[in-house]
Amino acid sequence: MRTALIYLQEGPGGLHPVCAELAAKATELAGDTAGVLICRELTGDLTAALRSSGLSRVYLYTFPAVSAFRQEAHRAAVADCVERVKPEILLFGATLEGRTLAPMIGAAFKTGVTADCTELSINSEGQLVQTRPAFGGRIMASILTRTARPQIATVRQGVFKAQPRASGDCAVIPCELPGELRPRLQTGDDGAAPVLEQGRRPVVVAVGGGLKDKADLVLFEQLAQKLDADLMCSRVLVERGFLPQGRQIGLSGSAISAELLLCFGISGSVQFLSGVKGVKRLCAVNEDREAEIMKNADYPVLGDLYGVARAMLAAAGD
Numbered sequence: 001m002r003t004a005l006i007y008l009q010e011g012p013g014g015l016h017p018v019c020a021e022l023a024a025k026a027t028e029l030a031g032d033t034a035g036v037l038i039c040r041e042l043t044g045d046l047t048a049a050l051r052s053s054g055l056s057r058v059y060l061y062t063f064p065a066v067s068a069f070r071q072e073a074h075r076a077a078v079a080d081c082v083e084r085v086k087p088e089i090l091l092f093g094a095t096l097e098g099r100t101l102a103p104m105i106g107a108a109f110k111t112g113v114t115a116d117c118t119e120l121s122i123n124s125e126g127q128l129v130q131t132r133p134a135f136g137g138r139i140m141a142s143i144l145t146r147t148a149r150p151q152i153a154t155v156r157q158g159v160f161k162a163q164p165r166a167s168g169d170c171a172v173i174p175c176e177l178p179g180e181l182r183p184r185l186q187t188g189d190d191g192a193a194p195v196l197e198q199g200r201r202p203v204v205v206a207v208g209g210g211l212k213d214k215a216d217l218v219l220f221e222q223l224a225q226k227l228d229a230d231l232m233c234s235r236v237l238v239e240r241g242f243l244p245q246g247r248q249i250g251l252s253g254s255a256i257s258a259e260l261l262l263c264f265g266i267s268g269s270v271q272f273l274s275g276v277k278g279v280k281r282l283c284a285v286n287e288d289r290e291a292e293i294m295k296n297a298d299y300p301v302l303g304d305l306y307g308v309a310r311a312m313l314a315a316a317g318d
């Protein structure tokens with residue numbers, strides 16, 4: 001029987017939402033589905049999330065002293081789990097954690113990784129067909145990992161639908177890392193900085209090429225702070241060195257699924273828009289009424305991005 005293993009990432013109140021989406025897809029792809037979870041301790045929230053995941057079992061690595069994502073610790077645990085389970089398929093959410101780990105595991109097992117898949121299926125030869133946009137989104141490529149195993153793919157949040165289940169059985173198999181890594185990890189000091197994920201708050205403020213100067217970011221940082229929002233950007237601002245790549249939305253950045261996205265001075269390229277498909281409401285501020293983003297916005301605001309941002313700040317009581 002084919003086994004699909006999913007990397008389970010902790011999230012607010014249990015697991016990251018992409019885990020339930022991957023679990024639902026894995027059930028379609030394989031008769032046997034399992035997860036690998038790395039955490040400080042198995043909390044009640046995590047246990048509840050595992051029970052409703054539909055996975056048959058979870059391999060649990062507890063690092064009591066490691067409070068955040070540590071790439072060396074997490075890589076070692078996932079690699080150990082892959083050795084034990086020998087899955088045909090290994091899926092990661094396209095989160096910062098998933099995007100960091102998938103290529104490391106791919107390299108360790110000398111197999112391929114397909115990033116940001118938009119569809120996964122099994123062909124007549126039992127291989128995983130990994131479909132994703134290529135050439136800037138102009139074609140869809142179907143990629144096979146012909147011989148090496150596992151077949152590894154990352155998938156962004158919102159691409160597949162979660163299938164909420166009634167609480168069921170999910171066996172928890174406690175695992176320990178073999179070798180010298182263990183004592184070092186248990187002290188919590190593997191030397192790596194924790195990775196923080198951006199763009200997960202319900203409101204996101206995004207700035208783009210319309211921003212003239214790096215110093216102008218202050219206005220949008222203030223607005224984001226006032227709205228309790230994450231500040232994100234288009235690729236142009238990463239290229240100009242205004243903001244780090246971790247804040248980029250789009251095909252080669254993060255996909256977000258905010259309740260409300262406020263875009264300032266962003267044209268709405270196909271690459272940018274591919275990262276906002278999961279957004280519930282989009283407000284675009286642009287001085288060009290013909291800009292693509294204005295056609296895609298629920299609330300198009302024709303005007304100068306600085307003037308509108310100042311007016312919003314004033315309305316919010318600043």
Ligand SMILES: Cc1cc2nc3c(=O)[nH]c(=O)nc-3n(C[C@H](O)[C@H](O)[C@H](O)COP(=O)(O)OP(=O)(O)OC[C@H]3O[C@@H](n4cnc5c(N)ncnc54)[C@H](O)[C@@H]3O)c2cc1C
Binds near residue numbers: 210234252
């Ligand atoms: C393979 C590939 C991957 C890519 N991946 C990404 C990606 O992940 N994310 C991404 O964003 N891009 C990506 N790009 C780049 C993408 O094609 C665009 O170049 C980019 O999205 C443009 O960013 P922008 O709309 O912010 O800037 P611009 O195209 O410069 O648009 C600026 C907008 O601001 C408006 N504006 C200017 N001044 C003002 C003002 N004072 N007030 C109001 N409005 C104003 C203008 O009317 C314009 O619409 C990728 C490209 C390729 C080829």
